[in-house]
Amino acid sequence: MENRTRRSLIEWGKNALIVLLALSALYLLGRTQLYADGAANGWHLLSGLKSVFAGEESISPSQILGDWSQGTLPRPVRMVVLTPQGSTGIQYDNATLDSLFLEFTNPLADALASAGVPAPVSEEAFRAALSAQRPGIYLDFLGRVPLANLTAWLSGGRAVNSNFTQSIRRMLLTLEKDGRVLLYFIDENTGGCYVSEISSDLAQRLERFVEGISPNGAAFAFQSGEAYTSLAPYTLLEGGVPPRPGRFSVSNPVPITDDSGDSYGDTFSSLVRSLSFQPQSMSYRNRDGVTIQEGSEKLRLTNTGQVTYEAADLSDPRFPLPGLSHNPTEWELVGSAWAFVERVFQTGGGTSLCGDARLYIQGMEETDTGVAVLIGYQLDGAAVVVGQLGCAARIEISDGAITGFQLQLRKYTYVQQGPQVLPELQATAALDAQDAQGSELMLYYYDDLRGDEITADWGAF
Numbered sequence: 001m002e003n004r005t006r007r008s009l010i011e012w013g014k015n016a017l018i019v020l021l022a023l024s025a026l027y028l029l030g031r032t033q034l035y036a037d038g039a040a041n042g043w044h045l046l047s048g049l050k051s052v053f054a055g056e057e058s059i060s061p062s063q064i065l066g067d068w069s070q071g072t073l074p075r076p077v078r079m080v081v082l083t084p085q086g087s088t089g090i091q092y093d094n095a096t097l098d099s100l101f102l103e104f105t106n107p108l109a110d111a112l113a114s115a116g117v118p119a120p121v122s123e124e125a126f127r128a129a130l131s132a133q134r135p136g137i138y139l140d141f142l143g144r145v146p147l148a149n150l151t152a153w154l155s156g157g158r159a160v161n162s163n164f165t166q167s168i169r170r171m172l173l174t175l176e177k178d179g180r181v182l183l184y185f186i187d188e189n190t191g192g193c194y195v196s197e198i199s200s201d202l203a204q205r206l207e208r209f210v211e212g213i214s215p216n217g218a219a220f221a222f223q224s225g226e227a228y229t230s231l232a233p234y235t236l237l238e239g240g241v242p243p244r245p246g247r248f249s250v251s252n253p254v255p256i257t258d259d260s261g262d263s264y265g266d267t268f269s270s271l272v273r274s275l276s277f278q279p280q281s282m283s284y285r286n287r288d289g290v291t292i293q294e295g296s297e298k299l300r301l302t303n304t305g306q307v308t309y310e311a312a313d314l315s316d317p318r319f320p321l322p323g324l325s326h327n328p329t330e331w332e333l334v335g336s337a338w339a340f341v342e343r344v345f346q347t348g349g350g351t352s353l354c355g356d357a358r359l360y361i362q363g364m365e366e367t368d369t370g371v372a373v374l375i376g377y378q379l380d381g382a383a384v385v386v387g388q389l390g391c392a393a394r395i396e397i398s399d400g401a402i403t404g405f406q407l408q409l410r411k412y413t414y415v416q417q418g419p420q421v422l423p424e425l426q427a428t429a430a431l432d433a434q435d436a437q438g439s440e441l442m443l444y445y446y447d448d449l450r451g452d453e454i455t456a457d458w459g460a461f
Contacts, residue, residue: 075358091236144361148160148164149335165330172184180198217240243421249453251411272292297312311403314398321336357410358378369399385444386410421458431458444457
């Protein structure tokens with residue numbers, strides 16, 4: 001009897017040890033987020049343990065890194081279709097723009113993958129190509145996108161053109177008189193213009209794409225006469241009837257408590273877990289929000305949707321990025337931040353937390369210890385300036401890890417057509433009166449985090 005009892009105690013101890021080891025593995029899994037590509041040993045074991053204990057489906061390494069599909073590809077906010085008959089410009093109309101851009105993605109992917117080494121070219125040559133009335137497509141991504149990222153995303157992650165080291169906002173793919181297809185772009189880091197020859201045979205595809213598209217009178221400021229010379233040269237002007245941009249309702253998509261006000265809401269708990277913290281960890285509330293603390297690290301969430309984190313122990317980062325090279329390129333840094341933000345903003349059960357808004361890459365800035373990547377909101381192609389942060393996300397990266405971030409979570413829902421804005425000529429005159437010469441005239445939304453609706457107006461950028 002005594003031996004049987006001793007064996008039972010030993011077996012119980014073994015089982016308890018197995019459970020403790022499994023829980024330790026789960027803790028480490030949540031602690032590191034495993035942003036690597038799954039090459040590390042034990043990935044399938046750990047993801048399997050997570051699914052057993054949490055009742056969730058296992059997550060593949062490619063999902064953790066981000067699926068660079070067309071669904072998450074940063075879309076352009078402006079397109080100009082150049083034809084021998086004239087130009088057609090589309091802006092502040094994501095539905096029409098999406099339809100045309102999706103038709104153009106395959107030719108654009110082939111063009112970027114086969115482009116040769118870019119050569120410097122004068123801005124006059126770039127403007128001449130925009131005005132030549134040759135078949136071509138001009139794209140404007142609103143922010144600063146590394147060309148290497150764009151090449152990879154368009155190809156589903158299969159191709160990265162090592163000839164590209166620049167980051168762009170504007171690009172032009174055009175057919176020359178001699179039959180060559182050329183890619184022009186402006187490097188946002190230096191302001192210099194470049195041209196690259198496309199080796200693949202895209203001439204006929206480009207001609208077919210522009211067939212049947214009628215000019216609508218759109219033109220750039222540098223093509224539009226003396227009345228618009230005070231504007232930035234690549235301001236796109238449509239003429240005609242002034243636009244009536246949409247009116248959008250605004251809300252915090254992640255309320256801290258549920259309807260009872262006593263417990264954390266489901267979306268809040270999902271968001272906290274996606275950020276490698278646990279809702280049941282030590283937390284303390286104040287009238288502005290809640291702070292969750294694990295060890296010396298804190299995740300702060302406010303009632304207006306601001307989420308803040310700053311690493312406490314840089315030697316053991318919570319959000320490592322092991323895929324980065326020793327001296328990471330801009331496209332590695334931007335791609336890592338974009339993957340992180342995309343994952344967080346899909347916390348809402350497969351739908352984006354930002355509702356009808358879209359994310360776009362604003363750019364990158366240096367910090368004392370590394371860089372910060374800025375991700376913004378846009379509504380129908382118009383930038384949203386939100387709160388004091390001004391953007392949707394600011395992701396700080398240094399020493400191969402995300403060491404801090406600020407997120408401003410907002411959900412925008414289309415309500416109806418908003419008020420008509422001033423005609424472009426009058427808006428230009430108003431900018432001139434405010435000494436804003438040289439600025440780009442663009443529609444934008446301002447969200448002060450206090451109102452429940454926003455409308456657009458002209459701004460100088």
